[in-house]
Amino acid sequence: MVTKIRVKGKGDVFTRLFFAVSVSYATVKEARMLTVNKSRWYYLSAMNRSGILYAAIILLLLSTVMGAAATLIVSSEKELQQSVIALDRARHQAIHDLAEKKQNAALGETQQKDYEKFIIFLTVKIDEYCQQLRTEAGDDAVENLPCPEGSQAFGAVQTGSVQTSEEQVRELERLFSGSLEQFDDKLLKEEERLSARQPRDRESGYSYGGSQGQDSEGGAAGTGQASGQDSGSSDTTGTEGTAGQGQEDTEMDGTRSAEETGASAGAGGEKGAETAGAGADSGEGAGPAAGGSGAGQSGGSSSQPGNVELDTGNDDVVARQLREAAEKETDPELKKKLWEEYRKYKAGVQ
Amino acid sequence: MRFVKILSLLLLAPVLFAGCATVPGKQVDDQIAPLMASKEFGNQELLNVSIKVFDPGELPEKADEQAGLSLEIREAEARFIPIHLKYSMQRTGYWGTVRIVPDDDIGSEVQVRGKIEFSDGESLVLTVEALDSRNVLWFKKTYAETALLNEHLGTEPEKEDTFQDLFNKIANDLTEYRNSLTPDDMLEIQRVAELRYGQLMAPDVYGQYLSSDNNNRLHIVHLPAENDLMMERVRSIRSRDNMLIDTINGYYEAYYLDLWEPYANWRQFRSEEIATMREIKREALKRKIIGAAAIIGAIAVGATIDDNSAATDTLQQVMVVGGAYSIYSGFQKSQEVTINKEVIEELGVSFSSEAEPLVVEVEGETFRLTGSAEEQYAEWRKILKQIYARETGLVSDEAIPDQSSSALP
Known part of the structure; x- marks a missing residue:
């Protein structure tokens, strides 16, 4: 007869496996798991010998397969936990630095924004890892970690503190402006990419197989390029950008950078x-x-x-x-x- | 003799009409000057315009008319034409920013859409409609122009296209409608545009700020407060959206310049070939008819004159031989038509192969940019929703952002 068992906490993968297998193959009258001095004890009573033998064989087979996987799971879990701790320390340090510099009025507006952007990044990353830990290893994996409550992922930034709505809005504002800035950066890169784009090379010629096409080719190409440069400086309303001007800027920027x-x-x-x-x-x-x-x-x-x-x-x-x-x-x-x-x-x- | 005259007239009639080009729509006038602003307008008087990439339309059904045309060329024209219209409008000084958009632009103040009804290099027919943010249709018209051969010369990117009269006419119609608006109309158009964008980004907040009547015309119900923080956020997104569209426009402009030379050449050579072919056709038909008329005339001479003199016989023989030669040379001209048609086909294939990679390139860039931006906009919408939820205390599960789609890396 199989008794229902309930394993609390994470437990050790092997021990829990052994416990489960033993219970399945043995006739069990009582199965208990005790925690004494932070160590878990699995107590089985009235187990017959053949049951234990089957359990041992199956465990042996399973252990070869599961061993590596279990080690990986534990290892990955630990890695993530360490990342969360490291990022949280960096966040605390950044928050502390920011507060201190604000107090001493030692920060420009840009620097302050930079700090905030960094803090937001760390917060998002911590949340991401916490979520991953929860998904992969359950809520217990984030115990004692500076993870936000499940329903307040973005809200609770500071460890151990419950934020007011105002603070949460401020935090979201920061997240929003950080995201806008990042988008600006992306747009800037796109602009650079566009400026670096060369006009299509027409060296291969554009011929319709007749002499007419070849005759007029050079002239038309000249017109196109001249206008391209022209447009760069003549546009007043400004959408603006133009190939000619853009290229010049890029070349300069490129050299400098x-x-x-x-x-x-x-x-x-x-x-x-x-x-x-x-x-x-x-x-x-x-x-x-x-x-x-x-x-x-x-x-x-x-x-x-x-x-x-x-x-x-x-x-x-x-x-x-x-x-x-x-x-x-x-x-x-x-x-x-x-x-x-x-x-x-x-x-x-x- | 009267019979001969009537017969001759009947035979010559097709020659008179042969080769006359017929394109749908009313031709725009020649030498249309663009309406130019005589003063500089303030921001409230400048409406921003979004021109959607045109509908390429369909190729003519008749195989004969399809010669040298292709869907690839149409796709290229569907991008080229709105870009040139943009330049034509921008120069007038009546408009704010004119942008090309790949799709309907919900927050635009004025939106222009168009369809290519016909285009063969020599003629261009477009249907264009314009409407403002209130869903008020300004007009929907069909414009046609058949270019003269000299109009293919002296063209210049951004400034002077072969069909510049047509572009000026469209720009002028838009300007005339714009000039009929009151300052209140313009302000309303700008406000509705902003609220429509607000509805797009923060529907919970601005969902009830506009109402529509039976004609789908939008009316303002509420206006946001002057210091409405949420509207400030929406504006900051809108400005990014505009910057993104400007970047896309950069690609469109580069595309336009790349396409300019091959497209201008294609239109010019094609027009010349079509004109030559039309002339040859007319000449061929004329010769065939003259030939036939000469033979019929010879028979008529024989029938009406009883005199069997040698002179009459000679005249009859000359007429028959001359008629036969005319018919023969008419057929030779027809063969020239076939050759010209092949040249036109070749022009089309050559230009298609040139235009297609350009279209693929600009479309690829557009998809890439809009695709990644869509994700970003979704993220912003979520954040705005959450801010609104937090500010009003209406916290819902929906308002919690999805971690996996965070904007940050």
């Missing part, structure tokens, strides 16, 4: 090297790149795929703050997590 990127990437690389040294405990990934020494070399080539994490020169607000938070973090595990977030963010932006 390339120089800046090159220069600051070198600095970033040095920082990366330093950080890698400082965080040697974690073994790997303690800097923006696994190999800190390489950062300076490749920092200038931001367009190269795969080197995203090395290019610290063109960090936006969130990336820069994440990098700084990672650099300041003293706990090697949390430092590693913050660098991971930095790399993920950079990859996402790219």
Whole structure:
């Protein structure tokens, strides 16, 4: 006869499995699980010997398959928990810094917005991981973590505090303006992309197979290009943009940003090297790149795929703050997590 | 002799009408000057216009008329024409920002839609309608123009198109309607446009601010307060939306410039070929008819003159031989028509292959941008909804944003 059992808490995967299998294959009169000094005890009574034997064989077979999976689940869960803790610490630090600088009036409007944007980013990320933890491992997985209540995902920002409606609205306002700014950044990139677009190359010629087409080709091409440039400067109402003007701007911007990127990437690389040294405990990934020494070399080539994490020169607000938070973090595990977030963010932006 | 005259007239009649081009719609006048603003208007007098990418329409049903035309060309024209209309309108100084939109623009103050009824390079026929944010239809008209050969010369991007008279006529009709509006009308159009966009982004808040009558005409019921924070948020989204459309317009403008040369060439060469073909057809028909008339005349001469003199015989023989030659050369001309038709077909294929990748490119960019923006707008709508819920205390499950679709990476 199988007795209904109820396993409270997370428990250990193996123990719970063994408990369940044993109960299924044994004749059980009583099955209890006790927690004594934070250790769980699984108590079975009146179990016959053959039941235990079957349970042991099945457990042996299952353990080979389940072992790896269970380890992965636990490992992934722990990783996420650590990420939440690391991000929350960075958030606390940012909130603290922001309050302090506000008090000392040491912040410009832009800097303040940058801080807020960063805090919003951290909040959203924490919420995301908490949600993932809840989904994958249940509510118990977020116990003692700075996760918002299920129904207040965006609302509860500060750990352990219940926000008023006004605070929640303010928080949403920040989220909204942060999102608008991000959209602005995207639009800016789109504008750059558009400006970089070259007029279609007509070198291949446009011929209808007759001499007429060839004769007039050059003239028409000339007209098109001349007007393109013309339109750049003559448009007054302004939609505005025009190919001619845009191109000129891009070329200038491109040159400037390339120089800046090159220069600051070198600095970033040095920082990366330093950080890698400082965080040697974690073994790997303690800097923006696994190999800190390489950062300076490749920092200038931001367009190269795969080197995203090395290019610290063109960090936006969130990336820069994440990098700084990672650099300041003293706990090697949390430092590693913050660098991971930095790399993920950079990859996402790219 | 009277019989011969009547017969000759009947035979020559088709020659007189042969090759006359017939396109649907009333032709616009020649040399139409654009109406230009004589002063600079303030913001309240400048209405923003959204021109939707035109409906490419359908190709002619008759196989003969389809020669050298293709859907690819129509697709290209459906983008090219509104862009040139935009430039034509912008120059007048009567309008705010004129934008090309890939689809209906709900928050627009004035929306222009069009359909290509006919286009073969030589003639262009468009149906254009304009309506404002209140759903008041300004007009719906069909415009036609058959370009003269010299109108294909001296064209210039943004400024002077082959069918510039037609573009000026449309722009002038829009301006005339705009000039008939009172300042109150313009203000109402601007406010309704804003509220319609508000309804789109925050329906919970602005859902009841407009009402529509039996004609679907929208009326303002409430106006938001001057310091309405939610409207400020909506405006900030609207300005982003406009910037996005401006970016898309950048692609359209680049597309227009890329297409200008091959499209101008195609229209010019095609018009020349069509004119030549029409001339050859007329000539061929004339020769055939003259030939036939000469033979009939010879028979008539034989029938009416009883004199069997050598002179009469010679005249008859000359007429018959001359008539036969005319008919023969008429058929030769017909063969030239076939050659020209093939050239026109070739022009069409060549231009299609040039225009198609341009259309694909601009459409690809448009889809990419609008697609990613749609997600962003959905996110903003959720946030606005949640802010409204929090501000009013009307918290609902629906108002809780979905974490997975966060705007932040």
